[in-house]
Amino acid sequence: MRKTIMLAALILGSALSPAYAASGPIKIVLPEEADLLEPCMATRSNIGRVIMQNVSETLTELDVRGDKGLMPRLAEKWEQKPDGSWRFHLRQGVTFSDGTAFDAKDVKYSFDRIMSDKNACESRRYFGGMTVNAQVVDDRTIDFNVDPVQPILPLLLSLVTIVPEGTPLEFVREPVGTGPYKLTNWTPGQQIVLTARDDYWGQKPQVTEATYLFRADPAVRAAMVQTGEADISPSISQLDATNPATDFSYLDSETVYLRIDHNIEPLNDVRVRRALNLAIDREAFIGTLVPDGALLATAIVPPPTLGWNPDVKVFPYDPEGAKKLLEEAKADGVKVETPITIIARTANFPNVTEIMEAIQSQLQEVGFKVDLKFVEVAEHEGYYSKPFKEGRGPLLVAAMHDNSKGDPSFSMFFKYASEGTQSGFSDPKVDDLIRRASAAVGDERAKLWSELIAYLHDEVVADVLLFHMVGFSRVSEKLDFKPTMATNSMLQLSEIGIK
Template sequence: MKQSTLLAGVLLATSALSPAFAQEANVTIVLGEEPDLVEPCMATRSNIGRIVLGNISETLTELDVRGDEGLKPRLAESWEMVDDTTWRFHLREGVTFSDGTAFDAADVKHSFERAGSDQITCEISRYYEGIDITPSVVDDLTIDFKTDPAQPILPLLLSLLTIVPSETPIEFTREPVGTGPYVLSDWEPGQSITLERREDYWGEQPAVTKATYAFRTDPSVRAAMVATGEADIAPSISAIDATTDMDMAYPNSETTYLRVDSAMAPLNDIRVRKALNLAIDREAFIGTILAEGTQVATAINVPTTLGWNPDTKAWDYDVDAAKALLEEAKADGVPVDSEILLVGRTGNFPGATETYEAIQSMLSEAGFNVRLQMVEVAEHEQYYSKPYVQDQPVLVGAQHDNSRGDPVFSMYFKYHSDGRQSGIDDSRADELIEKATAATGDEREALWSDLFGYLHDEVVADVLLFHMVGHARVGEAVDFTPTIATNSQLQLAEIGVK
């Protein structure tokens, strides 16, 4: 984007109260991470989803995070089970993509198959790992999904499937075509991304006509941009900066943790994994680097998730116990002195670098040989998803978002032996995941609860850290309230212009 164009957009955004700009509702949103892609099938990655999901690309169903409607129609108007393993979806008529082509069942089928293709590595597909799902077109506006095993919550699972035209090639795109209310009109790498409202959108027109996304890694800079009127919304600022009446705290659904690759020594020894957990003073972060209200985590999902196990207790902070475990393992020949690489994602959350620096210090004090490496999101992926970098033992610092309330959105790809981001190979965990995924009602809840306890207490699968609290700064020219989903999705239609 040329500087003059960007300046004009900023002036419009900061003059939204003026009658002269009443017909042009332009906003500027400042984010901590620039997306490396604007590919719809990658929209479950937070830095991409905040721009793409619900704005450029839409899904069949949508979870109501602002009210109590539960699962709502979006591109599908209704759905029902036709037998124990088949769901039928009835699609919305009269919907068009931004390229003018009509939306139909063939697009849904192609979108699902494209997301799962081994020719590209789509983030969305990880949520369907371990389930055999076969879409089949019934007619232009009807599609069936047959599953093995049975999937009682398939309509909820499909709330993540972004729909693209059937002509979309099986390769990543820089020019996404969707059915959403906005189109990507400009992308200047390193500077900004601009979305403009579609006048031919099938649904209700949002108030925002144009959105410019700016990218600043420093949360204090993001907060200052809103304070000075250079931006309208900073959905993620630090707790330290959240001191004005423009700032809002909100419980998000992110869990911060260290993923342990237990296939490599010394991390393949449970005593070493226990020592990692004992060496970190989690409480010391709360109210200092991280916000008051942050909770110490005992599971990869937040406490409101189905099956969350209240009997699972957080690890004590005990450096002496950690040292003793390392000495015991060393006496048995475990190479506890090996260098362990701690990889953190720059800008993943406010205070990320400071958090991982403190963790490195705590682990070093307990006797670990840890080297910290902070990386951008694209490089982070090579450590976070298989095939892993295997030249040395690695701890991957990451956040996991599950705002949909069921562990099925987490457990297979995080903990199953074949999961794309799993650091363990455990037959009991595999069995619990497979049974819970197909179960319903009380049985489903009990199985997930058993799994949470087993992973934490008996496998010691990872180093769980925190359930996070988010802070957003919202300028006076707009009306916006963050939700549990704001860290992963920010629909422009939810923004009002005063």
């Protein structure tokens, strides 16, 4: 009897002890293939959800699962100096996946690399409107001097992935990082495989290997998890989310919108831009093609981002008002009958095809001539970011923008400033508000962001803002994982447990 009790205790203890936690490989099925695995492009969702914090790590990390705020990653601590610069103290005992040691020179090189004109690093866009100089103090210490002073620089650095000094300035195919995984296979069009590192500086993850598969149809992705062909699909449609044991909704930080190119007639006329907004019945999408719980957008950032303005109202559905504005513009010589093309990204989010087709139809009903073109992610970037193509016609670029950081700095400069890489217009007042808000703190910072949000929506009519989305995931019952607002853009394998 005593032996039986002791054996039962040992079995129970083993089941509860982290030392005996289950581990093994998993398969993840995604809607879009990664066209690159370049670390400085990890802020793009189709790349970041594979390598961000898995292969390539950052100095700091925002806690999206709790209330810890900004957490240490490769930096153990940091402080702002009296002159407004920031000093970061780096973690010791860290190595890259190629065996080289991590130190401050790698941090400086990584930052200088993203700012180089020899590449098109996407993370550069978050440092627009400021001059940043990284200075090595010693192997474990680095200073960042910023003009104008940036009170949220440590948060901005949560998007700068660290690569070894000497990494080519041009984009790399095989990323080398300090993260818990390394790339072991990439067969374009088929799969990507990440394998856990034995020499990782941090806690050993339970997932020993992750194979990423790619299927554009959300129903197919959901079925693959149901049948055991895959273990996680971070993005399925609401219609497929039918099993409470495996399907989870999560608050999303993504905003769906149409970026208007103000540079080309007739979109350079504010009446035409208002007519675009009045022609769309946003409410009709909620609960049909767009999930219940999604919010109608009045800003490129979701609530409760700092400075989000509750006084800004969604454009009403007013097709007669849209027709009247087009008639007024036409009477003044504006070429309102010029065909406009909507450029959309294939498989960007569930029901993207049906949503864009419905928007095309609604715009046509009020008198717009609208074409619809779907492209893959790499071609989409050519329409979405500067330099814009010469000789282009009027464009609406359908996109989904992620800001899960809680501050508009991660959106406003590159979306709306005159020099912003994805800005479709130039407005001195917008530039001034962005500059002042980025350098402000406390209530003044929130006030300036709030003023900018209202000005962009009500007076500039910068975009056709549509929805703050709700996401749905399917997770195998053998896994211990709940999605977060960051899941669509960053899926950390170390957060996944195996039951």
